[in-house]
Structures are given as C-alpha cells and as structure tokens.
Amino acid sequence: MVERTLYEKYGGFSKISKIVISFYDTLLDNDEVGPFFDHVDMTKMVDHQTKFVASLLGGPASYTDKQLRQLHSHLEITNAHFDELETVLQGALQKHNVAQDDIAVVLAEFGKRRPLIVR
Numbered sequence: 001m002v003e004r005t006l007y008e009k010y011g012g013f014s015k016i017s018k019i020v021i022s023f024y025d026t027l028l029d030n031d032e033v034g035p036f037f038d039h040v041d042m043t044k045m046v047d048h049q050t051k052f053v054a055s056l057l058g059g060p061a062s063y064t065d066k067q068l069r070q071l072h073s074h075l076e077i078t079n080a081h082f083d084e085l086e087t088v089l090q091g092a093l094q095k096h097n098v099a100q101d102d103i104a105v106v107l108a109e110f111g112k113r114r115p116l117i118v119r
Helices: 012-027 042-056 065-072 079-095 100-112
Strands: none
Touching (some): 012 079
C-alpha cells in the first residue's frame, strides 16, 4: 500500500490554503513580524505561502533553496522573527486539527529553511 503524504492526508491545496489564511490572520497582527507584510499583495502572498506549506507537507509545489534565499534576501529577518513565524505556523496547524506528530514533521521541514531566510 502506498503511503499518503501529509498534503494528501490533510485535504490538499484547499485545506492548506485555509491553514495559511489562518496563519496570516495571526501574523499580520503581530508587532514583530506583521510589519514585513505592510506593503505586500496579500492575495499573492497567500498563494505563494500555500504552495510553500504544501511542499512542506509533501505536496506538488516546491521552491528551490536559491529561490527561497533570493525571495528573502532584501529582508532583515532575524532568528527571533523566524522563531515567531514558527510559533504562529504551529498555532495555525493546531487550529486546523493537524496531529502533533505531523506538526513536528512540518516544523522540522520549515526549520531546515532557516539558513535560507534568516540574515
């Protein structure tokens, strides 16, 4: 029997999109991280982030290390900012009933990207 990806387990792109919208609902009100998105087209951002989170769950979308580094190179993202993003992502996953073991997998995959995003 073929094992399902977390992407498939949790309902694919439409479910991941709901998680990402929840993520940004919290993040945009965050005093530390919210200002990074002050002049960002949030419709495009949610689409890109949904693809990114989908890839963390084993879905079809992916970003190369080079793309992630380039997309964040102009931002002064610190380890503290990344930690906050991780906390908010964890909360969004919990809110949408993702199992704790699966959250740990997603956060581990997210954490692997830290060196590409933090300056």
